[in-house]
Amino acid sequence: RKPEEEIILTFNPELAPWHMLFAQAEEFERLPPEKKTKVRHHLQQIIVVLTRGMISDQLGFVGVAREHFEIADLKEIYRRRIGRGKIGGKAAGMLLAYKILREPQPDDPFPFADRVVIPDSYFIGADVFYDFLALNGLYRFSDQKYKTREEIEAEYPEIQQAFMRGRFPEGIVERLRRLVERMGNAPLIVRSSSLLEDNFGYSFAGKYESVFRPNQGSPEENLQALLDAVRQVYASTLNPDALLYRRQVGLVDYDERMAILIQRVEGRRHGRYFFPTVAGVAFGRNPFRWSRIIRREDGFMRIVFGLGTRAVERVSGDYPRMVALSHPHLRPEITLTEIKKYSQHFVDVIDLKENRLATLPVPEVLHPRFPGVQWLAAVEEEDYVQPLHFLRPGLPSDRLILTFDRLLQETDFVPLMKAVLTKLERAYGRPVDIEFTVEIHREGRRPVPIVHLLQCRPLSRRETRPVRDFPAYVPQEDIVFLTTRLVPDGVVERIEYVVYVDPREYGQIPDQTIKREIGRVVGRLNRRLEGRRFILVGPGRWGTANLDLGVRVGYADIYNTLMLIEVAFAGPEGTPEASYGTHFFQDLVEANIYALALYPEDEGAIFNRAFFENSPNALPDLLPEDAPYARYVRLIDVRAVTGGRLLEVIMNAEEEKAIAYIREYKEP
Template structure:
């Protein structure tokens, strides 16, 4: 807003000035009333809408004996009719910008302070002057003078008619900017800017109906409304002559003019495919799917919602394709009421490189891509440099329009790189996603959003991502970071925002805990609240694991169900403007959450029972089981059908991330937020466990697997002693992951197989629950073992469905939990206790960790043998045992030391 220094001093406490009514109580409630000095710009579709608000303002002002002026200059029907107390002043814009602006300025000067003004439609000036830019210039010249004289001024623009730069200039200058529109016969009002006033619902769309204008809080309703709005989302920018703009402009013109039939069909097909490749990239399998399932209208809509240029990346493509595949299936009529519409935006991949080059970060990317390792501290410095970067002003203005579109609805900024979510390369969890609670003033929300974008950009250079790309031979291939911006699913509850249901679903079930389960029917990993707890290994929680073929079966029985349940919920705290983890019991302490009976069971006389009604006794122990949801709704069947349909079209197993909701009657709504090809391990046809293994040679057994395989000639075991880890100090526990990473890196230089064994959950964010090692610190192991000592609180979580799971399956790392405390289990504690420790030879500067971390030379510890691991997924049976090596090896300890040194 343009104000000179004296004006800033005069109106320092703008929000504390006397409130002025607009003549409409509902509008006053939303924007906390007008203030003297407010210029209000209305973006409307019909002039009658602007007339309605202007008439109410002037009538109220006349009743309060205020001076009212109607500035008449446009050829359209009058906004205001003559009435007592209103002066109508006519100005001719035909004499040019200079004359017109000067005359208006003299009128304002003549009438002085505290006057109410209504102006004709500013869009008419664009026709008169044959330029859009002068419309903004007139407003920027007029608005500050009205502000200084403490007037109230009403202006309007025809919605969607003006360029990006014109509206940006008006938005920057005015005090209040309001979007007013109609969808499906209903009217909505959406304040985009309200200077120096704020509430948690002020910048949301509101349904204009009756006495109360209700904010649209539910994400599903908001997306439905927004996706029905056919106007161009990111306003027209200056056209270029690049092939991208040429192809898009030609198709857009003929589509909007309904003249596509004048072009030869082969030309339309060729242009559509060319635009598709520009947006999606050159991936033959995805191109085939895009040609079949993305219409021309879909492609144009993507372009209209794109900031910058370039491609939208794998995550965005997967989301769009899976939705369209489902909605084009034989059950499309049924799914039309189930699949929530999306209103996502895309930041094109070109913006990523522009940002890096403009901020001297491109050479840093090249250097780090060639480097073999990076410490946590070094990456923090990389993030700091990215956060200091600046975006080009035209991109910032498009960001601002994106934020205006979402208002105060929470959003998530998600990586969508070119290589991400591709066939064979999932990049699961390698790049960053950032939630934006999206509260505060427009300026605060914009800064929060740009901060999130920069963090996602920086994550392209994080150690795990670089290690993943090097391991898979992708580090020299083109990797550009596009971004997918999505509305967070859910609705407010208290001061929190979250979806009722979120999770990840797999079309193939690799976690088959009983032979009654059909692995071809898929698996669901379900949580209450944000889906972070479904894909990450966090806290002491366990999501509900649902086999689609046998949904009521659980891996646990009896009261163990209580132990292996979800106890904490991830939510967005709208008051504190942050992602928070909160106890489920504290969250629903009043038991008034809508449809709670679908999600919980209650402890009754020593047994878990499922509620029959919505009346739940809050004094009882409440457990998240989702039993009623599974038994009494079509949720599982619906997810199963989605998996079947998408897998069939992809011609490959898939995993899908989703959010969902269920109303009081059990009707399900599902929002697909991500879809990617699923990595599956090989078959177990030739994997059998010998019957003649001596008991003394068995190191451990497991009967809970998520993948399979056979590894011979295992020469080393890296063993984190569970009991020593339990009593270690916090600094030691925090360092164990880095020590493991150093050992992992040294092992990678040798032609050898090794096992990693440790307490609880590998990769957990909570070091009390297990070793906090990242992907790049374990990626060369052949077998990952989680040792479960329940008395020490080290309980593995079967990682099926997490990003961690995706990593170990893609790297063909065999994973298994081992339960030494369980009856009929095998764990050769004596072998691990009595074997020698080579850590001082490998990491001489870290000998102090030798009480916790042990590197065992299997040949030396066993008197000349190697270890063998056999894991049969179908039988859910795995064993690690000692045998004499089948291939002669001549490694000596002293030679091995030399190799490491």
């Protein structure tokens, strides 16, 4: 019997036009199974070429994508792409994760195709960014990344204005006009999706803009608002935090291009407001255990009521629900006072009547007749929290507390999220984090949470930290601090300097201008101490927008530090919220900066106030112009105050213990 001839390609896929690749691949996919097996290698090559050209050329991504994408998937992406170029990292991560989840596997615990969806999405190709720069003479800013930090910060407002005046190619405007007509008055979000975002090494979490557009005007007004949002995202490629982050992680020479992801906002209309029932971020690993029974490998979530902005950013005076997926019923708070205080008090919504984003007190939106309220809220009784098992129409809205307890404990939401994270981790070969929203559907009387997947990225391998045994004995006078709460794994050696913002002095500052300037002093110390080994220790929440809760700093102010430590003395604002899961925390992870919270008044905790408050302050010597702030900001030269010794911090998550102590080091 004569063997069948091998099917060969008559063209080079790397050089062929895309219409030829699509046509050939579709022909291969129509072959009967026995013949299709013989061309699988050709088909995979075409898929790789199209993936690299249209989605991402990150090899880690391509290696996973070629096992899951089919030609029909790529053709649909091509149909939804506006302009030339790749669709960028954020779009790529969402699409690949969705495809992975939809592929049925024998051991799938859920029908993921029915339980996980993605928003209606369109993509502006990254090459349109080049066209925009060329059309508006904006290439003059292309060398910003090589300027000093001071120049980058000073010139950014001018850059923003120049970008906001920019024109788009007519063909792009026309495509976006048709998109606006197709979407009608559905609220939109315009999200950055740069070529560097959400890749296998660096997340760029929160570095670039995402802009909500309520989309409630006339078609022309909606189009202009959409174009302004794209301009705003384009300008954010040159914002100081992004450029300094790229410099810090060795990506400053990369030719960053910005693609755009335009999505219909997931949610429902409730009167004049539009928002999702639940939004959040979930991680395949849980670095913070407030109980020893919590399993890190099961993952972690931060969830909120309304738009997810409050889940991924540190919002002053407000708290998401922190969920250990291994034990969703456990929470750090116990008493009614604690549960009420550390719950969500404000909700972000789209105000359809005013055509804008709005932040409202929860009682103005959540009430006893709100659909699904029994899964979201509990009732404040005299001295305890009562689950809401039945609707109570006359109940005052201000007695409702967002706990999400029944959603977490009486539906399959938590098992579903664990299964999603597990399946994605298996495909990616490492844990992932995802952003999502949730709507609660009903099948008869049974609640069925439907997850809307917005984003997926592999967690950085930087999150794997070394573990070391604690020393057998440390003299009491050599211990600088010891804590037993929310401890990660890791070791920080040979610490030469400690930058200490005194929590008590800071809390007594009446002038917001001084508090704002303290953040700038920290930024100047961060620059001056570059190349030295130092840690930051300060009050409450580092990175918060509320100056009364902590020091306002951004990534550009802290990227040289080895650790960022939050000191939580009891006071009017209580203890700080753990920052894990926020974009600010992701900055720390990607920069290999350890985050640690100290609770000096905990039983068993040690906080050596004499070391922090009585050691000589080197700030006036290092930064004479900042001497007026020496009362609030202390720079401790560890060698100088310890007779040549240095500071070491050992953190062990399994033992729930971290210790900082003075020790001798042999000269290297």
